[in-house]
Amino acid sequence: MAVVIATYAPLHENVAAAAPQPVAGPAPVDSLDLNRYLGTWYQLAAVPQFFNLECARDTRADYTMDPEGNVAVYNSCTTWSGGRSEIRGTAKVNDRVTNAQFHVSFPTVPGQSQVDGPTNYIVTALGPDYSWALVTDPSRLSGFVLARGSALDIPDWDRVRAAITAAGQTPCMYLTSPVTGGQTDMTLLCLR
Known part of the structure; x- marks a missing residue:
């Protein structure tokens, strides 16, 4: 029996090494000061998603602390018809080491009403002065470039594009x- 185990163990290790390994999700920033992160963020670019297709301009997120210690989320935009679209939700910190991974839920969206759940919002890059942030999810299918103001300067856009690449995405996935007061058209971020 010892011979079988000795023979089996190396074979098992080789099979495991040859098997495809799951791709690790994007890394969060080392540390997020949640109090500094609260406030208003303007969406300057995003990977198009079904929920933001109605937004023509001025997409923003307002984050405040709620009484339970979670982040109250208020997202809004101006629609193509000139109306207002808005949704309220909750972001719960899932990673107390970095404070940069959250589960965001929206009670009015079917399947997204539970406050507790897996991480679906990761702050993967952040300007040192909290002037911009890059957010994605573990699958990298979503992405948002957020800023405190309506525009970023060229060096910050260069940092954002580098952060997108470092997170395992391509700037060509993002539309401005x-x-x-800032960008007036929708352009692929890789062409900006």
Whole structure:
């Protein structure tokens, strides 16, 4: 029996090494000061998603602390018809080491009403002065470039594009988002 185990163990290790390994999700920033992260963020670019297709311009997120110690989320935008679209939700910190991974839920969206759940919002890059942030999810299918103001300067856009690449995405996945006082059209971020 010892011979079988000795023969089996190396064979098992080789099979495991040859098997495809799951790709690790994007890494969060080392540390997120949640109090500094609260406030208003303007969406300057995003990977198009079904829920933001109605947004023509001025997409923003407002984050405040709620009485339970979670982040109250208020997302809004101006629609193509000139109306207002808005949704409220909750972001619960799932990673107390970095404070940069959350489960975001929206009670009015079927399947997204549970406050507790797996991480679906990761802050993967952040300007040192909290002037911009890059957010994605473990699958890298979503992405948002957020900023405190309506525009970023060229060096910050270069940092954002580098952060997108470091997170395992490509800037060509992102469309710029029109914001009053900033970008006025939708363009692939890799062409900007």
